[in-house]
Amino acid sequence: MFLSETGQFSTRYADDRRVFRLRQARLGIVALLAFAYLAVPLWASDYWLSAILIPFLVLSLAGLGLNLLTGYAGQLSLGTAAFMAVGAFAAYNFQLRVEGLPFLASFLLGGLVAAAAGVVFGLPSLRIKGFYLIVSTLAAQFLVEWALTKFGWFSNFNPSGVITAPPLSVLGVDLSSPAGRYLLTLAVVTVLFVVAVRIVRSDLGRSWMAVRDMDTAAAVIGIPVARTKLLAFAIGAFYCGVAGSLWAFAYLGTVEPHGFDLNRSFQVLFIVIIGGLGSILGNFLGAAFIVLLPLLLSNLGGSLLSGVIAPGDTENLQKILFGVLIILFLIREPEGLASLWRGLRARARVWPLRD
Amino acid sequence: MSTVARPLAPGADVPLLAVDGISLSFGGVKAVTDISFAVRSGEICSLIGPNGAGKSSLLNVINGVYRPQRGRVVYDGVAAARITPRRAARSGIARTFQNVALFKGMSVLDNVLTGRNLQVRAGWFRQVLGLRAAREEADGHRRKAEEILAFLHIQAYRDTPVGKLPYGLQKRVELARALAAEPRLLLLDEPMAGMNLEEKMDMSCFILDINRDFGTTVVLIEHDLGVVMDISDHVVVLDYGRKIADGAPAEVRDNPDVIAAYIGSAH
Amino acid sequence: MDFFLEVLIGGLLAGVMYSMVAIGFVLIFKASGVFNFAQGSMVLFAALTFVSLLERGFAFWSAFAATLASMLVLAWAIERGVLRHLVNRPPITLFMATLGVSFIIEGLAQLLWGAQVHGLDLGIKDEPLELGGVLLSSFDLFAAGTAAALVLALSLLFSRTRIGLSLRAVADDPLAALAVGVRLQRIWGVVWAVAGFVSLIAGLLWGARLGVQFSLSLVVLKALPVLIIGGFSSIGGAIVGGLIVGASEKLAEVYIGPLIGDGLENWFPYVLALLFLLVRPAGLFGERAIERV
Numbered sequence: 001m002f003l004s005e006t007g008q009f010s011t012r013y014a015d016d017r018r019v020f021r022l023r024q025a026r027l028g029i030v031a032l033l034a035f036a037y038l039a040v041p042l043w044a045s046d047y048w049l050s051a052i053l054i055p056f057l058v059l060s061l062a063g064l065g066l067n068l069l070t071g072y073a074g075q076l077s078l079g080t081a082a083f084m085a086v087g088a089f090a091a092y093n094f095q096l097r098v099e100g101l102p103f104l105a106s107f108l109l110g111g112l113v114a115a116a117a118g119v120v121f122g123l124p125s126l127r128i129k130g131f132y133l134i135v136s137t138l139a140a141q142f143l144v145e146w147a148l149t150k151f152g153w154f155s156n157f158n159p160s161g162v163i164t165a166p167p168l169s170v171l172g173v174d175l176s177s178p179a180g181r182y183l184l185t186l187a188v189v190t191v192l193f194v195v196a197v198r199i200v201r202s203d204l205g206r207s208w209m210a211v212r213d214m215d216t217a218a219a220v221i222g223i224p225v226a227r228t229k230l231l232a233f234a235i236g237a238f239y240c241g242v243a244g245s246l247w248a249f250a251y252l253g254t255v256e257p258h259g260f261d262l263n264r265s266f267q268v269l270f271i272v273i274i275g276g277l278g279s280i281l282g283n284f285l286g287a288a289f290i291v292l293l294p295l296l297l298s299n300l301g302g303s304l305l306s307g308v309i310a311p312g313d314t315e316n317l318q319k320i321l322f323g324v325l326i327i328l329f330l331i332r333e334p335e336g337l338a339s340l341w342r343g344l345r346a347r348a349r350v351w352p353l354r355d
Numbered sequence: 356m357s358t359v360a361r362p363l364a365p366g367a368d369v370p371l372l373a374v375d376g377i378s379l380s381f382g383g384v385k386a387v388t389d390i391s392f393a394v395r396s397g398e399i400c401s402l403i404g405p406n407g408a409g410k411s412s413l414l415n416v417i418n419g420v421y422r423p424q425r426g427r428v429v430y431d432g433v434a435a436a437r438i439t440p441r442r443a444a445r446s447g448i449a450r451t452f453q454n455v456a457l458f459k460g461m462s463v464l465d466n467v468l469t470g471r472n473l474q475v476r477a478g479w480f481r482q483v484l485g486l487r488a489a490r491e492e493a494d495g496h497r498r499k500a501e502e503i504l505a506f507l508h509i510q511a512y513r514d515t516p517v518g519k520l521p522y523g524l525q526k527r528v529e530l531a532r533a534l535a536a537e538p539r540l541l542l543l544d545e546p547m548a549g550m551n552l553e554e555k556m557d558m559s560c561f562i563l564d565i566n567r568d569f570g571t572t573v574v575l576i577e578h579d580l581g582v583v584m585d586i587s588d589h590v591v592v593l594d595y596g597r598k599i600a601d602g603a604p605a606e607v608r609d610n611p612d613v614i615a616a617y618i619g620s621a622h
Numbered sequence: 623m624d625f626f627l628e629v630l631i632g633g634l635l636a637g638v639m640y641s642m643v644a645i646g647f648v649l650i651f652k653a654s655g656v657f658n659f660a661q662g663s664m665v666l667f668a669a670l671t672f673v674s675l676l677e678r679g680f681a682f683w684s685a686f687a688a689t690l691a692s693m694l695v696l697a698w699a700i701e702r703g704v705l706r707h708l709v710n711r712p713p714i715t716l717f718m719a720t721l722g723v724s725f726i727i728e729g730l731a732q733l734l735w736g737a738q739v740h741g742l743d744l745g746i747k748d749e750p751l752e753l754g755g756v757l758l759s760s761f762d763l764f765a766a767g768t769a770a771a772l773v774l775a776l777s778l779l780f781s782r783t784r785i786g787l788s789l790r791a792v793a794d795d796p797l798a799a800l801a802v803g804v805r806l807q808r809i810w811g812v813v814w815a816v817a818g819f820v821s822l823i824a825g826l827l828w829g830a831r832l833g834v835q836f837s838l839s840l841v842v843l844k845a846l847p848v849l850i851i852g853g854f855s856s857i858g859g860a861i862v863g864g865l866i867v868g869a870s871e872k873l874a875e876v877y878i879g880p881l882i883g884d885g886l887e888n889w890f891p892y893v894l895a896l897l898f899l900l901v902r903p904a905g906l907f908g909e910r911a912i913e914r915v
Contacts, residue, residue, distance in 0.1 A: 013497045014490060076714055128899050131657055131717050135850050135899065138843070139892035150883040195483055203472060204479035206461070210469045213458035220418060220456075221536060222444030222473040231479070262843075266721070273718055278460065316733040323725030330719050331707045 003349040019197050036186060041179040049178040050251070056291045057185045058246045063271040063283035064196055065239030070269075071277035072200055073232030074212025075125055079137030080240050080268040082121075082144035085260035087114040087241025088248035089154050092163045096156055103168055107188065107245045114241020115234040117144070122233025126226045129215075141262055148257035155257075162256045165249040181250040188246060192239060197280055199235065208232055209278075240268075270322065274329055276336025285337035294318055369432055371396040371540060371572050372417065377426035379412055386412040388596045389426070394540075394589070399566050399573045401583045404593035405616060410576045411453055413593070414542050417574070418443040418450055430540070445473060449538035451529045453545045453576075459518040463509060463528050466517055467500045470535030503531045507561060523554045530561065534569075541565065543575035547582060555579065559586050580617075584608060592616070627756050629876050630869055635762035637868020638769045639831075642824040643845040644852065644860035645773070646817040651854045652793040653813040656705060657717045660724035662842025664818060667731045668693055669825030669834045673742045674735040686822075693818035696727070701814050706807070728839055739835040744826060765827045772823060773861065776816070785812055793855070847895035867891045 003024055010016040020026045044053065066080045091110030094101055101109075121140040125133055148154050148161060155161045167176040168184060175184050199205050207228045210218040219225050248255045267290060275286025297318050333339055347354075370393035379387040387409040394400045402410045415421040417428055419438035427434045430446060449470070458466050474496065477489035504510045507527050512520060517528055526546060533541060546562065547555045559582055565571050577583050583590060583604070590607040592600040594616040600607045607613055643661060650658045671692055675685035704719055751758045780786035791799040792809050800806055828838055844867065852863025871887045871894075879886060 013494045016497075017493070076717075124896055124899060128903050131713060132850065132899060132903070135846060135892055135895050138846065139889060139896055142889035142892060146883075146885060146889055150885065198483040198485070199479065202479050202482040203468075203475045204482070206465055206469050207472060209461050209465070210458045213460050214456050216420065216440075217452065217456035217458070218469075219440040220420065220444060220450060221470055221532065222441050223469065224441060269718070269721075313733055316729040319725050319729030320733070323722040323727075323729065326722030326725070327704050327719050330711075330715055330722070331704075334711075334715065 003345060005349070017201065019201075033190070037183070041183055044179075044182075046178040049182045052291060052295070054178075054182055054185050054251045055247075056287050057182075057189045058243050058251055059268065059271060059290065060283045060287040061189050061192060061246065062240050062243035062268045063275060063287055064193065064280065065236045065241075065243060066268050067272050067275075067277065067279070067283055068196060068199070068208075068239060069232050069236030071272060071279065071282075072205060072212065073208035073229065073236070075122070075229060075232055076131055076134055077137040077236070078134050078262070078265050078269065079121060079140035079144075081260040081262065081264035082137075082140040083114045083118055083237040083240035084244030084247060084264065085144050085148060085257060086117045086237075087111055087244035088255060088260070089148055089163065089257075090114065090241070091245035092165065092248065093154065093156075095166065103170055103184075103249065104188075107242050107249070110245040111238040111241040114244065115238040118233040118237025118240075119230050122230050122237075125229045125233065138262075141265060145257050145261060160256060162254055163248065164254045168249060185246050185250045188242065192242065193280065196239070200280065204228070204231065270326060272336075273326060274336055276338030277334075279336065279338035281341060282336050282338030285341065289337065293321070297321070369396075370394055370429075371431060372574070373429040374413070374417065375427050375429060375434075377413065377416055377423045377428070379409075379416055379421060379423040385596050387416070387423070387593075390593070390596075390598050391426075392591045392598065392601050394572060394574055396572055397566070397570055398588040399562065399575070399586055400589040400591065401587040402574065402576045402591050402593060403578070403580065403583055404599075407595075408593040409596040410593055411544055414450065414544055414574070414576065418448050418542060444536065447536075447539035448542065449533035449536045449540075450542035451526070451533050451544060451546060453548065455522070455525045455529055457517045457525055457529055457532070460516065462514050462516055463520070463531075464500060464504070464513045466528055467503060467531045467535045468496060470532035471496045471499065473536060499537075500535055503534050506534075506564075507531050523550055526550070526558070527561075530558075534565065537569075538571060540572045540574065543573065545576050545578065547577060547579060555582060562586060624756060628758075629872050631756060631758060632762070633869035633872030634865050635759065635766055635868070636872065637865040638762070638766045639824065639828055639864070640841070640844050640848045640867055641861045641864025642769050642772070642820065642827070643841050644848040644864055645776070645857055646820040646824070647845055647849055648855060648857050648860045649776075649813050649817050649820070651849075653789055654705065654792075654810050655713060655716070656720060657713060657854075658817070659717060659720040659842060660700070660727055661817070661821060661845065662839040663724040663727040663731070664693070664696070664821040665825040665828065665841060666834075666836065666839035667696065667727050667825075668818070668822040669742065669829035669838055670731045670735045670740070672822070672826060673740040673829060673834045676742075677740065689822055690819060693822050694815050697814035697818040698811060701807075701810050705810070724839070724842070728836070732836070737836060739833045740829075742826070742829040742834050744830045746830070761831065765831075768823065768827065769861075772820065773857065776820075776857065779816075785809070789813065844891060847891035850895040851898045867894065870894055 003022060005022060008022060010021070015021070020029055040053070041049070062080060062084060065083070066077060069075050069077050087107075087110040089110075090113035091106040094106040094109045095103070098106075117140065121136050124136040128136070152158070152161075155163050167174070168181060169175055170184060173180075175181060200208070207218070207223045210221075210223055211225055211228050211232075215225055218228075244260065247259075252259070271283065271286035271290050273286070274289050275284070276282030298314055329336060372394040373391075374393070375391050377387055377390045378385070390409075390413065392400075402413065404410055412421060416423050417430075417438075419440045419442060422437070428438060430443075430448070435442065458469065461469075475492070477486070477492050481489045482493070501510070504513060507530060509524060509527055509531065512524060512528075517525055520528065530543070530546065533543075543562070547558050550558065562573060562575070563586055566573050587604050590600070590602065590604050591598060592607060592610070592613050594612075599612040599616060600610040602610075643665060646661045646664070647658055650656055650661075668689055672685055672689040675688055676682070680688065700723055704723055705716070708716055708719055746761055746764050749760055751760050751763070780789060788799065788804045788809055789812070791802070791804055792806060796806060799809075824841075825834075825838065828841060832838070845864075848860060848863040848867050850863075851866055852859025852861070871890050874890045875884065875887055
């Protein structure tokens with residue numbers, strides 16, 4: 001009933017291509033954006049903005065990058081954090097070495113450098129398939145971390161390889177407050193999500209899925225498989241690179257190469273698995289889950305179970321819980337939280353009847 | 356080839372496809388040995404033969420999935436030095452596979468639209484920007500895809516993920532995807548395998564319609580001899596990787612070698 | 623020259639350790655097609671359990687037996703609780719599931735036994751031996767001997783026993799094996815148990831060398847390039863691959879390290895494996911499948 005399609009006909013192909021085909025969905029998204037852009041910065045506490053919402057948005061973006069590569073184009077990657085690191089350190093160096101370069105331009109350039117790195121480490125995908133490919137992305141993971149620590153130039157010769165981002169401002173407006181950093185992150189994430197939705201609905205998106213589902217058949221119908229795979233690496237790494245710059249500039253302010261280690265790559269992979277491979281919305285759901293679950297656990301550990309669990313054990317418990325959840329999702333809901341959402345939608349469409 | 360008994364259609368003197376002395380083996384196992392035959396423009400040519408005769412391998416050679424050790428494929432008067440699947444597709448060869456090779460995670464419509472990828476002019480960046488020309492082009496591809504869905508009577512399944520369709524319909528979607536490329540030569544690898552009589556009749560009609568309405572040349576592999584004799588202009592028989600007969604259906608049917616291969620030799 | 627030989631042999635002996643972890647991988651991959659990322663955490667779990675039991679006053683052999691028993695239970699639980707529910711899923715899904723398993727095992731091991739570093743003394747003296755003018759570590763030689771014995775035992779198991787025959791059948795074609803009456807799930811159980819045993823041995827040797835600590839579970843990251851080089855389905859390949867990785871990473875550290883910076887042993891095996899892949903996409907000993915369409 002809420003999502004009734006009654007009276008809403010597609011009369012042109014363009015109507016059919018809309019992201020939100022239903023009037024109710026369009027209203028909903030407008031309300032959500034208004035809430036995120038107006039209400040949240042006004043009312044959310046600084047803690048919520050800088051410790052929960054900003055990392056949530058940045059991780060959603062990184063998840064999106066990996067999802068484009070793995071969920072849509074079918075190329076498994078364990079090097080997400082390396083591409084984030086390349087983006088962060090490249091943006092930092094552009095900012096440092098180019099006088100007066102706007103922040104948004106350095107994020108974009110950081111993303112482009114990450115895209116170049118993505119193409120380099122994606123090249124082996126032209127010869128090797130399946131999980132053999134994780135060797136290439138793991139090589140990226142270890143090589144990048146090592147190079148950023150080893151060569152001082154990348155961190156402007158900071159002895160421990162730490163980079164510190166200058167205060168953010170865009171077009172002369174100071175955005176260094178939590179609300180400002182939140183709004184900047186939100187704006188970048190909104191734009192890049194819209195672009196991603198359009199990519200996966202374009203011919204490129206269809207070619208990605210074709211390569212993912214059966215690459216021999218894709219080649220036979222004339223899809224340039226090599227180009228398609230490399231574009232997936234470039235665009236996926238671009239998204240991760242921008243996410244890395246935001247992680248450094250808008251979330252933490254200071255980062256070191258080890259902040260982008262293999263565990264970060266796993267974290268993003270889990271976002272994608274829990275949220276749903278091959279889903280755009282799933283990245284938000286997965287990131288929310290990953291960000292909120294530890295909070296919930298430590299609160300529970302602090303209050304309910306205070307006597308039972310030693311404080312140092314919460315981290316191990318969390319690890320176990322994540323492991324269990326990953327397995328449960330893979331067994332029960334391979335398409336992740338996004339598929340639960342689709343189920344809810346299907347119900348809302350015919351409510352109060354059942355389908 | 357002089358073995359073809361039917362009168363030549365005007366302008367069809369040069370064969371669209373000529374397979375010339377093809378040999379293919381996999382690490383010592385011979386799949387195909389020194390095979391030559393020609394397919395004229397506009398005809399329906401069937402490849403028949405017992406299992407393991409090398410029919411599928413031959414199709415794979417024609418569109419560049421396998422590279423033969425010897426011999427060449429002349430298509431449209433040109434013998435390409437090296438055929439790749441993509442190059443074959445660009446030159447107008449489309450095909451279906453013995454085991455349905457659809458993109459399982461995508462809808463029927465999306466599968467058919469991937470078949471048009473070679474016709475797409477606007478790059479992905481222009482599509483993302485939503486430029487007017489790109490949108491109009493997308494409308495055109497959609498219209499063409501809808502025509503093909505209508506032609507094969509699968510419009511109702513437009514938005515269904517192909518993985519959820521029954522086998523017979525999947526075969527039809529695969530044919531639709533091949534047709535979306537508007538091919539000059541259509542290679543069909545057992546398009547009727549595993550179908551019941553009614554489904555086979557439907558599929559036969561589709562093949563004949565495609566051949567007649569679009570002028571598409573068809574090379575197909577089929578086991579059902581009744582169907583083959585009914586719809587083919589030209590039949591090539593393989594056995595153990597060698598060609599044993601080549602000609603009009605009636606000739607081939609009476610060829611003693613063919614009878615021997617199919618029923619066993621009469622001693 | 624002697625220095626080169628010493629580096630080379632030291633590297634080869636370290637490579638034996640990588641091979642041991644890789645063998646566990648190969649066993650599971652052959653039998654069930656699962657790429658078991660949890661192999662490293664199984665090594666950690668085994669070593670940590672063993673050393674904690676020793677510290678609680680168990681005798682060597684009873685600790686060994688108890689640890690072995692717990693590895694068998696663990697293997698059984700993984701097979702029952704996870705893999706059985708994921709039959710016929712794509713390999714990538716299985717791989718990610720073992721990632722989850724490794725999280726559970728690591729969390730569990732540290733929850734049970736704590737996160738501090740334990741020393742482990744197996745009673746083997748680690749004194750330098752001189753052999754033909756080259757200095758060798760006696761512990762490394764012992765490790766190499768153990769690995770050789772293990773490989774011999776495994777190859778006997780596979781070539782001489784009924785269960786070995788069934789295993790080879792399953793590795794070749796699970797459906798055909800099922801059709802002739804091989805009980806797939808029992809084979810999987812056996813293989814996981816053997817892999818658990820192998821990780822126990824590897825864990826003891828590694829632990830005695832480096833101390834029993836969390837970083838043990840990271841040996842899985844070394845075993846990966848070993849497998850790529852050797853091929854996923856060959857025990858001989860795992861051994862050769864381990865030796866190649868061990869030797870080349872030590873040589874690289876000594877001879878290339880001064881040129882481009884030290885600490886390259888983390889990524890060097892991966893770059894090496896990539897080079898191998900570009901030349902031989904199925905590894906040294908793997909077979910390249912013909913794609914059928």
